[in-house]
Amino acid sequence: MAILEVSNLSKIFGQRHDRVRALNDLSFQVNAGEFVGIMGPSGAGKSTLLNILATIETPSTGKVNIAGNDLEALNERQQAAFRRDHLGFVFQDFNLLDDMTVTQNVLLPLTLQQELQPDRAERLQTVANHLNLTPILQAFPGELSMGQRQRVAAARAVITQPDLLLADEPTGSLDSLAATDFLNYLRQLNEKEKTTILMVTHDPFTASFASRIIFIKDGAFFAEVTRGKSRQQFLTELLIWKQLSVEEAIPVWHLIKTNLRRHRHEDGLQVLVAALISAVMYAIGAVANNEPILSDASKRLGDLDIVPILLMIVMMVLALFAISFLLYFNTLLIARRDREIGLYRLLGLSGAKLGLLVCIESLMIGIFGMALGLLLGLIISPLLGMVLIRLMALHTPISLMLSFPAMVDVVILMGVVYLLVGSINAIYVQNPLRNFIRQQDVSAAPKPQTWWRFSLGIAGVVLLAGSLFTMVHLLPVSGVLMHILPRTQGRLIPPLLMGFMLVALLLGLFLVFEEFLPGIVAWFQQRSQMKTRNAHAISRHLIIKRLQGNAHSLWLTTLLCAITITMLGSSAMLFQYNQ
Known part of the structure; x- marks a missing residue:
């Protein structure tokens, strides 16, 4: 059952040539018991929407119906009564009265009602227990922390048992710990008390506590995202939607930087693996191209070919391992981004642009890993040379092995591997439905x-x-x-x-x-x-x-x-x- 219905809502400020359209034919519904968030970039119309829902402003066109009440049909006195009896408000700046105690601030909405509620003491005790306000009920707002003030504001909002709780950037003035505690309370209030909450926020972390997010852009409906089982996964989706709702045209380079930062742990592991493989490949190649070691080995063994042949065999094994392992490891990582990739595609990002994005990401990871591996290879190549000299009882002096042929071999190998990885990823992301959700187990x-x-x-x-x-x-x-x-x-x-x-x-x-x-x-x-x-x-x-x-x-x-x-x-x- 819809407790809030917004139909073709528009709001225009100014006259003639100075007209600004804050809301543009916006429509959505909120069912009873839902926890819905409103997100959008600055200037999207979030505050205007909240003011209209709170009957502070009137729409230019369209209708708003809350709990069966058509807001357009209410006069000023009826609007005031409607706000008092049906709505609860949580503001970013708390709006507490400094000369009233916590108890008086919380009971203020009940005091303003025409009839005295016999259960007001019971209501106060209930919300105080839920929000951990009992020890500070006789304190004044100036004696409270920011988190405590916001909890007092929340208690004042819910003590009337409103049909709809409106929260405007409720965590904007709170630190991360206080914000998390307050958001957990809102979620418990929604889940246990079935309170309907509509929260306006620009912060994806705050929005991730809601069950559904409505994005508005340029005053119009832009997108809707529903939370699944994982709040962390929901937060990732919201980050993507927020990014795409802010910019008209998103440069590929901006998306690449964002994705590399978001997936820095997985990408860092892949860079480390590529670096280790590159380092070992360079070390073997540097030893295989070291003329003093080969010459000394030839005198010792009487066969110049045996050492390069054995090193060539080891390099072939490592090359095959590098190709197989990096391809397999990449498959695991790209599969974990199925939902993110699907969101990009469903939002209208072309397959060519998305393919270019993941291909460049793969090449950048390969370049970082290869560069780090070459530096590491310069360190371990003398160690490998010492092992070979000790094994063959040679007397060749060891120094830093700077081998350009070995560098070329590593660059060619890693270049081929990551061109292949990037191409595979570019092909993989072309199917949005497959990536967005896998509804059947192919191995069932x-x-x-x-x-x-x-x-x-x-x-x-x-x-x-x-x-x-x-x-x-x-x-x-x-x-x-x-x-x-x-x-x-x-x-x-x-x-x-x-x-x-x-x-x-x-x-x-x-x-x-x-x-x-x-x-x-x-x-x-x-x-x-x-x-x-x-x-x-x-x-x-x-x-x-x-x-x-x-x-x-x-x-x-x-x-x-x-x-x-x-x-x-x-x-x-x-x-x-x-x-």
Whole structure:
């Protein structure tokens, strides 16, 4: 049931050429028991709207109906009685009478009523308990803190049990702690006492305590946002809506800065990961391009090619890990912004502009991470060189390893990775409905198992077994081929085998968890003794869902294992050559 109805409301100030339209054909409703906020930029008409609802001003056109009362039909005396009996007011500057005690200020609306309420003492005690005013009932406003004064103003507003409580920037004069306490009281008042509240505010944090927000812009209805389960998520939405309601045309650069600041924790983690990968890549590349170390190793081992080959293998593993991990990590982060991205699209932001926005964001994160990684790489590259020298019993002096070829390699790799990440994100944000809300779980039902899917699962098992076999026998086979084949061809064998191993390992593992194991579970599902048991059906569904959901994360685990095995194998090979 609507307790407040605003229909085609307009308000024009001034005459002829000096006319200013404060409200422009505004319409909305507030149901009984709702907590609704009004937001908008400065000059949007919020204060004018509140003055009209409070019968302080009259509209130029349109109608306002509160609790069945048509405000336009009320004369001045009726308007005063209406404000006294049906409305409660909470102002930003409190408007308390300094020469009255807290009790007198709170009871003032009841005192002004024509009839004396027999339960006024009970009402006073109730609101005093709710707002923690009992210890200060005999104090004067000048003796109170800002938070206490606002609570007194709130008690004065609700003691008449109004049909509609109007709050005008109620936390504008309060510190953050007092504001939060007061807003929690308003929310409890709405939820427990079913008091209808209409609050005007410009602050998204304050507005996030309401259940519904109406945005007005240039005096007209602009948008409406309804709160879900999470107040934090609601606050994020309000920040976006406020930003879009303030500016006519939002520069992409402004949105990028806002998004980077809002998601600084997630983006900071991604920058850190990119920096660590870049640092390790640079350190390995710097050692691989260090002529004194290579020359000393050649004299020690009698084979100049073995050290660069092993470092090349490690760099290939790290490069594949960097690509896989950053793509996967980016997928997790961008999925957390589904609702935000959907809001941008539903507000009319074009897919091209939004795609450019997220693409530039990704590139900036990559640039920050790469720059930080290169600085970190300058620090750890001498440490890696010391480990290699100690392992091979060399006597090469170590200094700062400034290697431009290694920098170029890192820039190319990270540039390719983040161009790919940015392109994927730009494509991802094109569907506003998919991003705004996901109403069904795509993994709710297992995929139908056909012969070709099962064949893919078998192929995954073969690839997985073959890649593991190649990993175990990589070093001996490489050594034999390097002695049999010509020198130029032999040095290419280890990197080629390592590349084949990693590709086969990743593809095989994915097919096993995506196709083969779910196929085995589906085969059990088709057996008659399994079909009749509902508990088994639930278990099968959970098993299939978890198997398919973990396939991607297991890629990264396998890559980490491959890096570890490669490092250990390379160290063992160098030690063997040294002996």
